[in-house]
Amino acid sequence: MRRRLCSSTFLAAVASLIAICSLLLSVVAAGESGAEAWLRYTRLSPEARKLYDRLPSRVVILGNSALFKTAQNELARDFTQMLDRNLISSSQFTPQNSIILGTLDQLHSLAPEVNPPQRIVPDGYWLKSMRIRGHECLIITASTERGVLYGVFALLSKIARGEDFARLDESQQPYAPIRWVNQWDNLDGRIERGYGGPSIFYTDGRVRDDLTRAGQYARLLASIGINGCTVNNVNAAPGILENGIVSQLRRIADVFRPWGVQLSLAVDLSSPKVIGGLDTFDPLDPRVADWWRKKADEIYAQIPDFGGFVVKADSEGRSGPSAYARSHADAANVIARALKPHGGVVFYRAFVYNHRLDWHDLKNDRAKAAYDNFHPLDGNFDDHAIVQIKNGPIDFQVREPASPLFARLRRTNQAIELQITQEYTGQQKHLCFLVPMWKEVLDFDMRVDGNSTPVKDLVSGRVFHRPVGGFVGVANVGMDDNWLGSPLSMANLYGFGRLAWNPNLGAETIIDEWTRLTFGSDPLVVQTINTLQLSSWHVYESYTGPLGAGTLTNITGNHYDPGPESSEQNGWGQWHRADHQGIGMDRTVATGTGFIGQYPPEVQKQYESLANCPDNLLLFFHHVPYTHVLHSGKTVVQHIYDSHYEGAASAAGFIVQWKKLEGHIDEERYHDILTRFQYQAEQAVKWRDAICGWIYSISRIPDEKKRVFRND
Numbered sequence: 107m108r109r110r111l112c113s114s115t116f117l118a119a120v121a122s123l124i125a126i127c128s129l130l131l132s133v134v135a136a137g138e139s140g141a142e143a144w145l146r147y148t149r150l151s152p153e154a155r156k157l158y159d160r161l162p163s164r165v166v167i168l169g170n171s172a173l174f175k176t177a178q179n180e181l182a183r184d185f186t187q188m189l190d191r192n193l194i195s196s197s198q199f200t201p202q203n204s205i206i207l208g209t210l211d212q213l214h215s216l217a218p219e220v221n222p223p224q225r226i227v228p229d230g231y232w233l234k235s236m237r238i239r240g241h242e243c244l245i246i247t248a249s250t251e252r253g254v255l256y257g258v259f260a261l262l263s264k265i266a267r268g269e270d271f272a273r274l275d276e277s278q279q280p281y282a283p284i285r286w287v288n289q290w291d292n293l294d295g296r297i298e299r300g301y302g303g304p305s306i307f308y309t310d311g312r313v314r315d316d317l318t319r320a321g322q323y324a325r326l327l328a329s330i331g332i333n334g335c336t337v338n339n340v341n342a343a344p345g346i347l348e349n350g351i352v353s354q355l356r357r358i359a360d361v362f363r364p365w366g367v368q369l370s371l372a373v374d375l376s377s378p379k380v381i382g383g384l385d386t387f388d389p390l391d392p393r394v395a396d397w398w399r400k401k402a403d404e405i406y407a408q409i410p411d412f413g414g415f416v417v418k419a420d421s422e423g424r425s426g427p428s429a430y431a432r433s434h435a436d437a438a439n440v441i442a443r444a445l446k447p448h449g450g451v452v453f454y455r456a457f458v459y460n461h462r463l464d465w466h467d468l469k470n471d472r473a474k475a476a477y478d479n480f481h482p483l484d485g486n487f488d489d490h491a492i493v494q495i496k497n498g499p500i501d502f503q504v505r506e507p508a509s510p511l512f513a514r515l516r517r518t519n520q521a522i523e524l525q526i527t528q529e530y531t532g533q534q535k536h537l538c539f540l541v542p543m544w545k546e547v548l549d550f551d552m553r554v555d556g557n558s559t560p561v562k563d564l565v566s567g568r569v570f571h572r573p574v575g576g577f578v579g580v581a582n583v584g585m586d587d588n589w590l591g592s593p594l595s596m597a598n599l600y601g602f603g604r605l606a607w608n609p610n611l612g613a614e615t616i617i618d619e620w621t622r623l624t625f626g627s628d629p630l631v632v633q634t635i636n637t638l639q640l641s642s643w644h645v646y647e648s649y650t651g652p653l654g655a656g657t658l659t660n661i662t663g664n665h666y667d668p669g670p671e672s673s674e675q676n677g678w679g680q681w682h683r684a685d686h687q688g689i690g691m692d693r694t695v696a697t698g699t700g701f702i703g704q705y706p707p708e709v710q711k712q713y714e715s716l717a718n719c720p721d722n723l724l725l726f727f728h729h730v731p732y733t734h735v736l737h738s739g740k741t742v743v744q745h746i747y748d749s750h751y752e753g754a755a756s757a758a759g760f761i762v763q764w765k766k767l768e769g770h771i772d773e774e775r776y777h778d779i780l781t782r783f784q785y786q787a788e789q790a791v792k793w794r795d796a797i798c799g800w801i802y803s804i805s806r807i808p809d810e811k812k813r814v815f816r817n818d
């Protein structure tokens with residue numbers, strides 16, 4: 107009997123051991139949805155935890171605002187998660203080892219000897235290990251409360267990535283004050299060009315009751331230093347400014363505020379007429395100015411930290427100042443003046459063009475529109491207005507040169523608009539890490555007045571000493587667990603934030619941080635994912651649009667499938683001008699549209715001559731015969747064939763590389779991403795065959811490697 111009991115106890119113990127093991131296994135196997143993005147803060151191994159043994163367990167919070175509470179909670183929660191340590195919080199410094207959170211002013215009253223090595227600008231922070239009254243302290247300080255929160259996130263990121271720091275003395279400053287995202291959400295809950303599910307803000311014409319996701323989004327944004335979010339589509343419904351909606355929007359601002367994210371709104375210029383009951387929206391009419399003033403006052407009464415407005419006017423059918431023969435500066439200024447007393451700003455988009463261009467006229471060129479519309483107005487915009495300029499002169503294509511307008515606004519605030527949502531770059535179904543592309547634009551030297559003037563210094567206001575400027579990213583996250591629809595695409599949101607904070611960071615550094623935070627630090631995982639991400643833009647470009655050919659995608663439809671013929675013979679102006687003799691837009695000053703003349707002289711020189719123009723932008727600037735020989739020694743047509751075959755092969759290679767990670771990351775994300783790569787590889791073949799077949803059918807020049815046969 108005793109023996110039987112023993113053996114049954116033993117069996118029960120084994121059974122429960124198996125149950126525990128399978129539970130543990132299922133924890134690993136169940137995987138992750140991606141909802142935590144780069145803020146997973148998983149438990150570090152005992153060995154890795156040792157690195158942080160010397161960090162104090164006591165945290166002193168010198169302020170008591172909502173932002174400080176956020177910082178304190180974030181620190182406490184993530185210390186527990188990562189280090190299995192419970193921090194003891196206090197609002198008083200008593201002499202013992204402590205982590206101290208406070209603004210510089212607060213800190214000075216505690217320890218006047220604490221002096222940062224340089225001035226800390228708003229939102230910047232300083233992490234400093236030092237002895238205070240004989241005790242080891244780690245100070246997280248800043249000139250503003252938001253900066254302290256950013257400092258906390260910086261410390262947590264270091265720990266999550268296993269960075270070995272014994273002592274810290276690091277100050278970080280943002281490159282520019284504007285680091286915002288735009289969401290193109292509609293009140294009905296749909297998102298224009300959103301690929302991550304419905305809106306996290308709205309459903310059925312109203313603000314959602316449950317704004318948990320909006321709060322989590324603000325946390326993600328704050329963790330990478332983003333300080334503003336425009337919560338509705340730039341194709342704005344005038345109704346967004348109705349009183350009933352503004353009081354609902356206030357709830358979004360309330361969940362943003364603890365994270366230091368300011369809410370802003372896209373507005374339609376005709377609002378004074380459409381919802382305001384006036385018979386005009388003429389920006390120079392005093393009644394219109396009065397309407398905007400009162401509207402701003404009303405909003406600030408409800409949302410005291412409101413950021414401002416974004417305006418898309420006279421573009422793609424939107425109303426605009428042209429209705430009253432007024433200028434864009436008139437339109438921007440009437441709104442800027444309403445916002446100024448409250449400290450708000452208006453972003454006026456330079457994305458203004460005629461979408462009914464006559465395509466028969468070879469001199470017409472949509473690329474010229476932003477400069478033509480805004481350069482003559484330089485100096486006419488108020489200080490509280492910022493001209494928001496898309497990175498390229500067309501519209502977020504896979505390869506465009508930097509917009510010349512960046513170099514041509516000397517007396518106007520500007521911000522660059524980058525697109526995180528992958529409208530023309532695979533819609534989150536294809537891997538396309540955009541940081542290398544953005545870096546090319548931000549680092550592009552415009553040679554203004556013959557000096558080094560990279561775009562990042564123009565948009566941040568450094569070159570022309572503008573009071574404000576910066577970076578705007580069109581994010582379009584949605585209700586999908588992983589925010590953008592694909593876990594790997596979140597690297598673009600992370601990368602945007604990191605570049606907006608510091609455009610001098612390398613793409614390699616950014617992706618390495620992101621991969622470690624998102625997937626952990628297994629060397630195989632880090633190396634594989636970094637390599638995939640860093641090659642992905644080039645791969646996507648090679649099978650969808652090599653040589654700067656412009657839009658080969660379905661322009662009149664989904665902006666996703668191949669559709670090279672749809673770009674031509676319509677007024678949208680995303681032309682590639684392919685015919686039986688050659689391909690490319692002639693934008694030269696000598697024989698073409700003259701677009702190149704909008705750049706400063708040294709840049710003009712580079713692009714105007716076929717000999718100097720880089721291959722990857724050749725067809726953006728020149729119309730050449732298919733037999734034109736590139737710098738690489740290949741003909742244009744053969745390059746197009748080869749590029750598509752190489753691109754499709756590389757996309758297939760993504761699957762092979764990814765499969766090496768089986769068992770190294772959680773199953774859920776492993777399988778999700780594997781399925782995406784399998785789909786991408788099929789789509790790459792579809793693109794390859796469509797574009798190669800089309801090029802062959804118009805050029806009639808066979809592929810030297812005899813792979814292309816279609817469309818005869």
Ligand code: GCV
Nearest residue numbers: 290298299340341418457501
């Ligand atoms: C919000 C492109 C997009 C539009 C977008 C527009 C813009 O044309 O396809 O969906 O509209 O850009 O940036 O205003």
